Amino acid sequence: MALSPLNPYVTSPMNLIALVLVVAVLYFTRDVCVPFILAILLSFMLSPIVSWLRRWGLPRVPAAIGVMALLLLVLGLCGWLVGGQLIGLTEKLPQYQATVHEKLKSFQTAPGGLMDRLNRTFESYAHEFESIGTDTPTKDLIGVPTQTSPAIAAGTTVVAPTPISKVAVIERVLLGMVSPITTCGVILILSLFLLIRQEDVRDRAIRLLGGGQLQVATKALDDAGARVSRFLLIQIIVNVSFGVCIGVGLFFIGVPYCLLWGLLASALRFVPYFGAPIAAVAPLFMAFAAVPGWTAVILTLVLFAVMELSIANVVEPWLYGAHARVSPLAIVASAIFWSWLWGPIGLLLSMPLTVCLVVVGQHVPRLSFLSVLLGDEPALTPEVRFYQRLLARDEAEAWELADARLKETSLEDLYDNVLIPALILAKEDRHRQELDDTRASSLFQSMRDLLEDLAGRSIPAPVTVVPEREADVTARVSVEVEAAPGAATAPPVATAEVAPLPKVLCIPAHDEADELAAIMLAQLLGRQGLSAEVVSFNTLASERIAAVAAREAGLVCVSALPPQALLRARYLCTRLCAQHPKLKLIAGLWHDSAAPVLAAARLPEVTADGVTTTLAAAVARIAALARHEAFRTDGPQEHAASAARGSRANAGELNSTRIPVSFTP
Numbered sequence: 001m002a003l004s005p006l007n008p009y010v011t012s013p014m015n016l017i018a019l020v021l022v023v024a025v026l027y028f029t030r031d032v033c034v035p036f037i038l039a040i041l042l043s044f045m046l047s048p049i050v051s052w053l054r055r056w057g058l059p060r061v062p063a064a065i066g067v068m069a070l071l072l073l074v075l076g077l078c079g080w081l082v083g084g085q086l087i088g089l090t091e092k093l094p095q096y097q098a099t100v101h102e103k104l105k106s107f108q109t110a111p112g113g114l115m116d117r118l119n120r121t122f123e124s125y126a127h128e129f130e131s132i133g134t135d136t137p138t139k140d141l142i143g144v145p146t147q148t149s150p151a152i153a154a155g156t157t158v159v160a161p162t163p164i165s166k167v168a169v170i171e172r173v174l175l176g177m178v179s180p181i182t183t184c185g186v187i188l189i190l191s192l193f194l195l196i197r198q199e200d201v202r203d204r205a206i207r208l209l210g211g212g213q214l215q216v217a218t219k220a221l222d223d224a225g226a227r228v229s230r231f232l233l234i235q236i237i238v239n240v241s242f243g244v245c246i247g248v249g250l251f252f253i254g255v256p257y258c259l260l261w262g263l264l265a266s267a268l269r270f271v272p273y274f275g276a277p278i279a280a281v282a283p284l285f286m287a288f289a290a291v292p293g294w295t296a297v298i299l300t301l302v303l304f305a306v307m308e309l310s311i312a313n314v315v316e317p318w319l320y321g322a323h324a325r326v327s328p329l330a331i332v333a334s335a336i337f338w339s340w341l342w343g344p345i346g347l348l349l350s351m352p353l354t355v356c357l358v359v360v361g362q363h364v365p366r367l368s369f370l371s372v373l374l375g376d377e378p379a380l381t382p383e384v385r386f387y388q389r390l391l392a393r394d395e396a397e398a399w400e401l402a403d404a405r406l407k408e409t410s411l412e413d414l415y416d417n418v419l420i421p422a423l424i425l426a427k428e429d430r431h432r433q434e435l436d437d438t439r440a441s442s443l444f445q446s447m448r449d450l451l452e453d454l455a456g457r458s459i460p461a462p463v464t465v466v467p468e469r470e471a472d473v474t475a476r477v478s479v480e481v482e483a484a485p486g487a488a489t490a491p492p493v494a495t496a497e498v499a500p501l502p503k504v505l506c507i508p509a510h511d512e513a514d515e516l517a518a519i520m521l522a523q524l525l526g527r528q529g530l531s532a533e534v535v536s537f538n539t540l541a542s543e544r545i546a547a548v549a550a551r552e553a554g555l556v557c558v559s560a561l562p563p564q565a566l567l568r569a570r571y572l573c574t575r576l577c578a579q580h581p582k583l584k585l586i587a588g589l590w591h592d593s594a595a596p597v598l599a600a601a602r603l604p605e606v607t608a609d610g611v612t613t614t615l616a617a618a619v620a621r622i623a624a625l626a627r628h629e630a631f632r633t634d635g636p637q638e639h640a641a642s643a644a645r646g647s648r649a650n651a652g653e654l655n656s657t658r659i660p661v662s663f664t665p
Helices: 013-028 030-055 060-105 114-135 166-196 198-210 214-253 258-268 275-290 295-320 328-342 344-363 365-374 382-391 395-408 411-431 437-455 512-527 541-550 565-579 595-602 615-628 637-650
Strands: 475-477 480-482 503-508 531-534 553-560 584-589 656-658 661-663
Touching (some): 013 030, 013 328, 030 166, 030 198, 030 214, 030 344, 060 258, 214 275, 214 295, 382 395, 382 411, 382 437, 395 437, 411 437, 411 512, 411 615, 437 512, 503 512, 512 553, 512 584, 541 553, 541 565, 553 615, 565 584
Antiparallel strands (some): 475 661
């Protein structure tokens, strides 16, 4: 229940030094690491297609070669289309000068307006800077002012720049393309070999990274491969669809070279968050320069905004689901880190690499901090977060957490899975003397205020259903009703009155935390139509026991929270059974994992009506007992209940009602 301590591998100095060394190696070996990682990611992306072809009976080698040839064909076609579009764009750029000039003239306003005053201000500042640059004389090394002269000193030879030949330009271009082409070739060849030798590479990775833990290594590799492959395929499909929609939309808007802008949008959207805005700059400029009027510019901006917002907020969460599991903050941070480490290629690889690191952190204990830092799972569980907010005396956020949980689930779930665990955390901290009395009093008062607020709300009560299996309950109650011979033909007696539902008394075993849990149980019982009261924890044990007869309780539930829940409850239940031997008694050992085992050995002689560890199970048990059993008490209602049972038995309605109890650890 307590919050797990900080990962020791994070705080170890040797591990921090090792992390710094790994980053340094990745930085200085980026020329080797980048092609290798690109080849691995490309093989992950193409592996599902190869597996699909193999299921149709095609051998692995032809399937891998065929998939790689198809990839080269698609890349070549895209390059040819982009090249043709770029050549056409460079030829028509001079034709757009008139449209740009007309739109710039539209910014001019009447004399004396805001734009006119701003223009005059900028011009005056520009003239002042020019005058400063031309009027200030220069000084020589000894401080004497000298005037610059445009004349060239006599005897000075002026060398005109040598024009660069076309052959030199082509040579420079080809030399600049050698390195990218070589890198692409290495990536494609390495990806092909990884696809062909997939099983061998997998076995070697398991042998290398397993460290004797074959199951962990196999699960980590399978999870990483499946998740990264699915993520990359979905990302490609989404980005290509984004580019197609952008291209089609620009075509209908009337923006020239819509195919080029669609391909550019597909490529740039691989950059997290910033890709789509960057891709929108060129189409907006083209709409501004090539299409008269402002309609095309506005429609282009709306097109990019609608497409990006729709895909980012609707399509991607629906398609990705739980396969990425990366927090938005981690995406931005990883994009900054990998772009600093490897440049633009690192920016494109940031998302897949972050997904891989999250998977590794989920399966390798030494690297679990990666999952905490980069994953989208909450760092704190709801009960720990609620308790932490109460410790920080931030009641507003704590109540917001409770309201958010209540909108998703029921009140029983809020009590059982958030508030009761938070009380257990507080009680454990007090037991370890880590929570002082002042802060504990403030925490319990905030919890009490929250319970009062929840009690005043109109929350629909669910129908209580006794579960088929009760792993958290040590006593299983079954009601058997046997009809007397001839009872089916006996006429009912109209004068017999049914005894009212008994009063339930919730008694805290020790302290205020136990009382708050009892208040939660009383609220849930009240929502089921039962009358329930809570005895204050400030009273003595003898006063709590005397309250049973004073308040004419028909059933008592002892509320106890860990630690020492069984010990506290056993002491109070023993005294209750000694003074009220016919009392119906239930022990609520809330969230005590040892209760189902220990209570079966220590509590059968004390209480014969059940031990529960959740509020929902306690409500179901008490409701079943209250509606199917006539309770015996030491108060005045005992005689009325006995009379009612006797009249029903004489009339033949109900001969006997037995509640056999069996303890199942």
